[in-house]
Amino acid sequence: MKVVEEIELPLGGMTCAACARTIERQLGSTEGVEQASVNFATRTASVRFDTARTGVEGLVAAIEDVGFEVPRES
Numbered sequence: 001m002k003v004v005e006e007i008e009l010p011l012g013g014m015t016c017a018a019c020a021r022t023i024e025r026q027l028g029s030t031e032g033v034e035q036a037s038v039n040f041a042t043r044t045a046s047v048r049f050d051t052a053r054t055g056v057e058g059l060v061a062a063i064e065d066v067g068f069e070v071p072r073e074s
Helices: 017-028 056-065
Strands: 004-010 033-039 044-050
Touching: 004 056, 017 033, 017 044, 017 056, 044 056
Parallel strands: none
Antiparallel strands: 004 044, 033 044
16 A cells, blocks of 8 residues: 655755755655655755655655755754
8 A cells, every 4th residue: 555655854964056966866766655855945855756666765865865864852
């Protein structure tokens, strides 16, 4: 059964709009991601994904794979 979830992730390390596009493309090509939108001004990524195919850990790993970070709340 397909369960779609939407999450907003904080982003670290972005210095320009090209960084935002890189993250957006990376998330968009991640298995299970239906839609990804990165806002450079707010430094957040909004992602809609199929929970049966990926999870938050997979999204964070995809972002880290292209050299950016998702700051952890303490």
